[in-house]
Amino acid sequence: VRAVRVFRILRFVRELRLMVASVICSLPSLMWACIFLFFVLFLFSMFIISDVSNHIQSQGTVDSALNDFYGSLGGSMVSLFMAITGGHDWRDILKPLQEINYYFYTLFFLFYVSFTVFGVMNVLTAIFVESASRISEIDRDLVIQEQISATSSSVDALKKVFRDADVDNTNLLNKKQFEAHLKDSDVRAYLRFLELDVFEARGLFQMLDTQDKGVVDIDDFVVGMMRLKGAARGYDLAWLMQDMTKNSVRLDAFMKFVEDQFKELVKDEVGRLEHREVQMKSLQDYIRHFEITSKTSQKRLSHLGVQATHGSRSSISTVKKALKRLGTSRLNRDSGSAASQSGWASFTSSVPTDW
Structure with a gap:
């Protein structure tokens, strides 16, 4: 025991x-x-x-x-x-x-x-x-303790270095204080001793300043500097790959959503065009039927007298005005469609000018 x-x-x-x-x-x-x-x-x-x-x-x-x-x-x-x-x-x-x-x-x-x-x-x-x-x-526990102790001492040393630049004691580091502190040769030498680069420190400051206020938290900055220390570790690479995978999945989902929405828009537009084409075809059929009927009526009226012809012209003028009103209302429903306007133009041109 x-x-x-x-x-x-x-x-x-x-x-x-x-x-x-x-x-x-x-x-x-x-x-x-x-x-x-x-x-x-x-x-x-x-x-x-x-x-x-x-x-x-x-x-x-x-x-x-x-x-x-x-x-x-x-x-x-x-x-x-x-x-x-x-x-x-x-x-x-x-x-x-x-x-x-x-x-x-x-x-x-x-x-x-x-x-x-x-x-x-x-x-x-x-x-x-x-x-x-x-x-x-x-004895892995002993090695872990040594690594934790070394990391903790490095973090404390970095915090002390950058807190010396925080003259206001707000635990915040603004860009002016940061740049002035980096010009100190002792600070540069200490960063090199910790295997940290001054240019990487400036880049990290800009990265953490997401709101462009020129201010970063000292604790966040020190944690970021420790992650930049040395070469990229397996955890950092795995985290980066995971983040890229998530972004790729989100991008694929967004692209599929946009594609579905575009297909729906195209489908609706094609349906509208097909419907207008059917309307125009029925209107053209109606115009052809009216032309045939008007020609037949004109031949019959030619065998009657001039008075009858004059009366027929008055009746046909009445029909023409009614058809024009019908065409105008149809054009208004189609919201000024170019296809509808061209169809109505062909219809009015088919009516004899001597009416």
Whole structure:
């Protein structure tokens, strides 16, 4: 239970949690480092054991120090490991081997210590550092906290920079104050430090000033500047694509509405034209029938006397006046249509002039 409480405390101590997370993250690399070091010790021990065995067979006697350090393969590996980790002074480990061959084993041991300490151990240390730096793979909460802390500090710093230009303490930034503040070299340098561009700041000011009043809210301006920081993120691109999709759908709906309305207008206009064409056709048929009837009547009246002709002319004049009144009323109903006027003109021209 106490151990569990200790781990709970780690959540609130950032530095301690960072160290524990780094150790846990480097455990896989530590395992492979131990395996690699084991093979190095094994190869050097095999060579030493082979030479020590030949020396013992040729001499017939075994030195106690040689037997202690190199009496077996495991003992030899432990001795070599102590020589590079400080478990035992490597000069004492070297002395039994110098009795076999002084110069050879002196150079051999110097090579072994240099290779393992300056080569293998430094490489393993670099691997541990690289593994410990990838904490995000094991402790995402810590990375999130660091990102939130960095973002919060940047937002606070930006607010402080632009609130210094707000001399009225209204939390509003007008264009004159904004331009004057951007001319300050310290402000420009600080914006560059935050990876923000002065020209983008001016463009954002104009974008947020939707009512052309020359005034923007400082909080809104800082949030916009943080969104402009760095390259476009996935969220910004997704939001832009979603907004474009919505606008495209609205535009398609509007175009369909306009098309339907246009079709209705065209349909109504075509219906009116067809109706007028039918009226004009019936009027033309009526005119033809009247012409035929008038010609027949004129032939019959030609066989009668002049008086009858004069009386017929009076009757026909009466008919002509009535037809003109009929045509005038029809033209008024058609609101002065050009087609109706042309039809009535053809009708009046068909009436004989001698009536």
